[in-house]
Amino acid sequence: MSDNLQHYVYTLVSQSSGLGFLNIKVKSNFDAATEAAFSDYGISLSHLFFASDLVLYFGILAVIVVLGAFYKSIETIKLATYLLKVSAFFLYISLALNLAGLYAGFEFLSANSIFLFDSSYSFTMFSQIFKLLMLLIVGGLYTLFPYVTSSNMRILELPLLLQITLALCATIISSSNLALLLLSLEGFSLILYIMTALGRTYGGITASVKYFAFGTLGSIFLF
Numbered sequence: 544m545s546d547n548l549q550h551y552v553y554t555l556v557s558q559s560s561g562l563g564f565l566n567i568k569v570k571s572n573f574d575a576a577t578e579a580a581f582s583d584y585g586i587s588l589s590h591l592f593f594a595s596d597l598v599l600y601f602g603i604l605a606v607i608v609v610l611g612a613f614y615k616s617i618e619t620i621k622l623a624t625y626l627l628k629v630s631a632f633f634l635y636i637s638l639a640l641n642l643a644g645l646y647a648g649f650e651f652l653s654a655n656s657i658f659l660f661d662s663s664y665s666f667t668m669f670s671q672i673f674k675l676l677m678l679l680i681v682g683g684l685y686t687l688f689p690y691v692t693s694s695n696m697r698i699l700e701l702p703l704l705l706q707i708t709l710a711l712c713a714t715i716i717s718s719s720n721l722a723l724l725l726l727s728l729e730g731f732s733l734i735l736y737i738m739t740a741l742g743r744t745y746g747g748i749t750a751s752v753k754y755f756a757f758g759t760l761g762s763i764f765l766f
Contacts, residue, residue, distance in 0.1 A: 588648040589657040592666045594673075594719065595640035599710035602633030606703045619699060624688070626702035631685055634709065638678045645671055656751050663720035677712055681705065700742065708734050741761045 567589050606629050613622055645652070657666040684705075711731040718724035 563611065568662065569655050570658065571655055588644055588651060590657060591640055591644040591658070591664060592671065593659065593664075595637045595644065596710070596713045598633050598637045598640065599706070599713055602630055602637075602706045603703070603710060605629050605633065606706050610699065610703065623698040623702065624697070627685060627688055630702045630706045631682065633706070634678055634682055634685075637709075637713075638675070638682070641671060641675055641678065645675070660720075663723055664714075664717050665719040666717060673716050674713055677709070681709055701738075704734050704738050704741075708738075733751070 567586050569586075569589075606626055609626055609629050610622070617625070652666070652668045652671065658664070659666075708731060711727050711734065714727040715724060715731060718727055721757070
C-alpha cells in the first residue's frame with residue numbers, strides 16, 4: 544500500500560507545469576562542483592515545493608478579499624473567525640503540498656538541492672523540514688484564537704498578519720540571495736512589531752517600540 548501511494552504521489556508531481564521562467568537548477572549536495580543531471584522528476588518536484596510557498600501568498604490575497612467584502616456586514620468576532628478559517632485553509636494546502644513533496648522526493652532531496660531564479664531561491668531537505676515545522680507550529684497557534692477573542696486584541700488584523708508572517712517566513716527559509724533574505728527579514732520584522740502591540744496594552748506598545756528601535760539598529764549594521 545505504501546509503495547502504491549508513493550508511486551501515485553510520484554506520478555502526480557512528475558506532471559509538467561510549464562514553469563520554465565523559474566530557471567530551475569539541480570545540484571548535488573556531495574559534490575558542489577558537479578551539477579546533478581536534470582530529470583523531469585527533479586523539475587516537477589521543484590514545481591510542487593514552489594506551489595507550496597506560493598499558496599501562502601495567495602492566502603494573503605484571499606484574506607484581504609474576504610475582509611474587504613464583509614467588513615461592514617458581519618460582526619467582528621464572526622468575521623475574524625471566518626478570516627482565520629480562510630488562512631488555515633491555505634496553510635493546510637501548503638502543508639499538504641510540502642508533505643507530498645517530501646514523501647515522494649525524500650531520497651532525491653537528500654542527495655540534491657534545487658535552486659530557482661538564478662540560485663536566489665532554494666529547496667533543500669533542511670528548508671522543507673523547517674517549513675513543515677513552521678506550518679505545524681502556526682497551525683497549533685490557531686487553536687489559541689478563543690483566548691484572543693476574549694482579550695483586548697484587535698482580532699480582525701490578526702489572521703492577515705499571521706498569513707503574511709507565514710509567507711515571509713517561508714521566503715526567508717528558502718532565500719539563497721542576500722538581498723531577498725534582507726527584504727523578507729525586514730518585512731517579517733515589521734509584521735512582528737505590529738503584532739507585539741496588538742493587545743493595546745502599555746507593556747505591549749512599549750515592547751513594540753523597543754523591538755522596532757533595536758531591529759532598526761540591527762538592520763543598519765547588517766547593511
